[in-house]
Amino acid sequence: MTRNEAEVILKERFGLNRFYDKQWEAIERILKGERVLLIEKTGFGKSLCFQFPATLFEGTTVIFSPLIALMRDQIKKLNSLKISAKCINSEQTTDVNSKIIDEAKSGKIKILYIAPERQENEEWIEAVRYMNLSMVVIDEAHCVSVWGHDFRPAFRRIINLVRLLPAGLPVLATTATATKKVENDIEKQIGDNVTVIRGNLLRENFQLYAVKVNSEDEKMIWLGKNIEILSDKLNGTGIIYTGTRADTEIYSRWFEHLNISSAHYNAGLDTESRIEIENGLMNNKWKCVISTNALGMGIDKSDIRFIIHTQIPQSPVHYYQEIGRAGRDNKPTIIILFYKPDDRKLPEAFIEGGRPAVSKYHKFIEAVKNELLGERELMKQANLKQTQVRVIKADLMEQGIIREVIINGRKKFEYVTNAPALNSKSFEELRAVKINDLNSMIEYVETNQSRMKYLCDFLGDKSEQNYHNCDNTGLKKLKVIVTPEWKQKLNDFREGYFPALDVQTKGSNLLNGVASSFYGFSSTGDIIHKCKYETKEDFPDFLLRQTVKAFQKDLAVRKLI
Amino acid sequence: MIKDAAYWIAFAHLPRWRYLRLNELLNKIYNENNLSLEDYFSLTEKERVKEFDLTEKEAEDILNAKKELPNHAFLAENLSNQGFELITVLSSDYSQTLIKNYKEGYSPVLFYIKGNKKILNEKSVAIVGSRNANEISIKFTDNIAKKAGKEFKVVVSGFAKGVDKQALDSAIKYKGQSIIVLPQGVLTFGSGYKEYYKPIVEGNVLVLSAYHPKTPWKAELAMARNALIYGLADEIYVAESGETGGTWSGVIDGLRRGRKIFVRQPESNEKNANNILIQKESGCS
Numbered sequence: 001m002t003r004n005e006a007e008v009i010l011k012e013r014f015g016l017n018r019f020y021d022k023q024w025e026a027i028e029r030i031l032k033g034e035r036v037l038l039i040e041k042t043g044f045g046k047s048l049c050f051q052f053p054a055t056l057f058e059g060t061t062v063i064f065s066p067l068i069a070l071m072r073d074q075i076k077k078l079n080s081l082k083i084s085a086k087c088i089n090s091e092q093t094t095d096v097n098s099k100i101i102d103e104a105k106s107g108k109i110k111i112l113y114i115a116p117e118r119q120e121n122e123e124w125i126e127a128v129r130y131m132n133l134s135m136v137v138i139d140e141a142h143c144v145s146v147w148g149h150d151f152r153p154a155f156r157r158i159i160n161l162v163r164l165l166p167a168g169l170p171v172l173a174t175t176a177t178a179t180k181k182v183e184n185d186i187e188k189q190i191g192d193n194v195t196v197i198r199g200n201l202l203r204e205n206f207q208l209y210a211v212k213v214n215s216e217d218e219k220m221i222w223l224g225k226n227i228e229i230l231s232d233k234l235n236g237t238g239i240i241y242t243g244t245r246a247d248t249e250i251y252s253r254w255f256e257h258l259n260i261s262s263a264h265y266n267a268g269l270d271t272e273s274r275i276e277i278e279n280g281l282m283n284n285k286w287k288c289v290i291s292t293n294a295l296g297m298g299i300d301k302s303d304i305r306f307i308i309h310t311q312i313p314q315s316p317v318h319y320y321q322e323i324g325r326a327g328r329d330n331k332p333t334i335i336i337l338f339y340k341p342d343d344r345k346l347p348e349a350f351i352e353g354g355r356p357a358v359s360k361y362h363k364f365i366e367a368v369k370n371e372l373l374g375e376r377e378l379m380k381q382a383n384l385k386q387t388q389v390r391v392i393k394a395d396l397m398e399q400g401i402i403r404e405v406i407i408n409g410r411k412k413f414e415y416v417t418n419a420p421a422l423n424s425k426s427f428e429e430l431r432a433v434k435i436n437d438l439n440s441m442i443e444y445v446e447t448n449q450s451r452m453k454y455l456c457d458f459l460g461d462k463s464e465q466n467y468h469n470c471d472n473t474g475l476k477k478l479k480v481i482v483t484p485e486w487k488q489k490l491n492d493f494r495e496g497y498f499p500a501l502d503v504q505t506k507g508s509n510l511l512n513g514v515a516s517s518f519y520g521f522s523s524t525g526d527i528i529h530k531c532k533y534e535t536k537e538d539f540p541d542f543l544l545r546q547t548v549k550a551f552q553k554d555l556a557v558r559k560l561i
Numbered sequence: 562m563i564k565d566a567a568y569w570i571a572f573a574h575l576p577r578w579r580y581l582r583l584n585e586l587l588n589k590i591y592n593e594n595n596l597s598l599e600d601y602f603s604l605t606e607k608e609r610v611k612e613f614d615l616t617e618k619e620a621e622d623i624l625n626a627k628k629e630l631p632n633h634a635f636l637a638e639n640l641s642n643q644g645f646e647l648i649t650v651l652s653s654d655y656s657q658t659l660i661k662n663y664k665e666g667y668s669p670v671l672f673y674i675k676g677n678k679k680i681l682n683e684k685s686v687a688i689v690g691s692r693n694a695n696e697i698s699i700k701f702t703d704n705i706a707k708k709a710g711k712e713f714k715v716v717v718s719g720f721a722k723g724v725d726k727q728a729l730d731s732a733i734k735y736k737g738q739s740i741i742v743l744p745q746g747v748l749t750f751g752s753g754y755k756e757y758y759k760p761i762v763e764g765n766v767l768v769l770s771a772y773h774p775k776t777p778w779k780a781e782l783a784m785a786r787n788a789l790i791y792g793l794a795d796e797i798y799v800a801e802s803g804e805t806g807g808t809w810s811g812v813i814d815g816l817r818r819g820r821k822i823f824v825r826q827p828e829s830n831e832k833n834a835n836n837i838l839i840q841k842e843s844g845c846s
Contacts, residue, residue, distance in 0.1 A: 119638070119639075119642075120642075125635060125636070125639045128632055128635040128636075129632050129635070129636065130632070131632065132628075133631040133632065136631075157638060157642055160562070160638050160641055160642070161634060161635060161638040163564060164562065164564070164566050164567055164634040164637045164638055164641075165567070165630075165631055165634040166567050166568065166599075166602070166630035166631060166634060167599060167603060168603070169630070169631050169634075191564075369762065370759065371758065371759070372754070372755055372758040403642065403643070403644050404642075405642075405643045405644055405754075406643065407751045407752075407754060407755055408751040408752065408755075414644055414758075414762065415762040416644065416762070417676055417677050417761065417762050417763070417764050418677070418764060
């Protein structure tokens, strides 16, 4: 098929006039049955590179994607183009998934999105035996690499699968964020005959700012003062990324206190609320959504006008990935990172606290050497917590010491015959790399060079470009000015913020109530601590007033006064 | 997992192809034409048929198998993840004893295994016998397994009740090694892995099957599997045989192939066909 012929079909089926050169380069290879690793920035149109050929193939194209939100968006779009696309994921009921599997078996689905974890599912494996497969796609392919910023063990199985696929079956792996090291790792894993197509990563429409501050207050004040102005000026909505779930709520209440419309989002919310907020974001319902990094990956909104981080991410790759979600329509987009020196503690804690002690690994190994155990049995027998078991499991599987097998429908850990000894050095190596990446992220704040170039360089894009889109290359630096008026506003909010605590459960003496100091947000906790353990003096009247205020507010909320 | 697993799965389970025919074609592909299975499947249909003397039905079978290669890749990945390996007849891990015993090319072209594959090439002893064997036969089985353990020989058995199971359990008891030859696919043996988990992961037991991994247990497969047990063993011991049934036809088949078979001399009050087998062939003792 020539490019012209393909573009006629493109117009017909997708309503688009032409391919970008790089898109066509990838598509041409896919149509020949080749394997391609496509590294292109967000907004490039990577999806078209598999969606278009999928419509030409006779059978079904299977897309492994970790992002349920992305699956939903793309399916909606494809269905509106009358292309039969469905997804199988954990948010749908077993019945719905089974029905879709049946449709796939009878050849009714052109494009099937599926979470990598599904490869564990027996029904799926059984169904695949009877499907007519035309192509396999690995979306967010950086997840296959431990050197990537978002390694997911389930992707390992996908890689093993790709290695076993016959020659001539096209395979496309896509990612927006792969350093050279990750690229090499993916390439090595997918096997021979992979063509890497890499685009440049420059986002010209971005205006990058980094703001060094001295306290959380300064961040809150700047945002309180400016978020509405920013949203109005750019005529759109944006995302504020915080470091913790609690912060998403605090910022949202702060804006509420200031009468700024916002919503908060994190992985702790139920599916329904998450979908509601995702939809609200799509429709620009609020000035901004405050979220942990759980939001945005794969959301198909091209006009996110600004992304602001109140907490420094773990690495420049994380950062590039997160800001990459904004401004895909190529219109001016503002990107701001706030940083105060002790912000590094949070990502550092993630890195340091990620792994249990080596002795716990040995306990795990000894237990599974003797007996076939499931997760719960193992927790009991080796006296390990669930999170520990999961981290250790992933590491031991990675090192080929154990595997997870399914015996009579249940998952069990199995010791690998003639397994190698545990290599704890590799953890240390990985930790060192991560600390290095964090330092590079902080260097991003400190640098006086072009910030875009700094990110592109880090991601292995060496193309020479002119960079003039940051506060080091021509844009005016942002400053936080704390006025007494704003200080007072923040103080009023802080001392009047009593979020409801829903902690009541059966079999516990806890009752529902309100927090007087939510995650240490107000000074209540500090004052109690001081009186009890330092000065050993009576509690000040302030605490009494605070308590009365909390009661007043709670009763008012419950309309009892 | 071997890289060309999907091709081997497709090839090994071509519908109603005999081992002899599969081995013949493999020989043509690898030895006469210096190709691999992957190369062979990539040839044009014309090349595949003409230069390899395929019948029309055979050509169609291979064409269909080719279409299913991606599906087999999914199966192979699942097997690999569950800790199974594939051993092809061309691999040095394949049982050389089997090749020696069945030189005419009657060996399966593909094995699915779990456990320590090295024991496939150790000296080996098969112990066979009835599912309802008497106590004397069970004791005999135990003795042979004990002797095998002492002599570092692997006990080959079929995981049926009676003699088979005793052969396996005694091999483990005397810290010997054992091969379980399944009359079913490896993915339908769930509880067996659970029961023999420790000896499998310690490398003392190997589970082996020549059938498609999803094949459920079937009586006729159990019969066919017996020939494999005989072929995998250097020595064959019969603990107890009836006048019909799997053990009986296994021995008859073994004798036909010229194997030396040791049948236990029964005591005078025993009701079994051991004596008939002994008298049947002078090679028996």
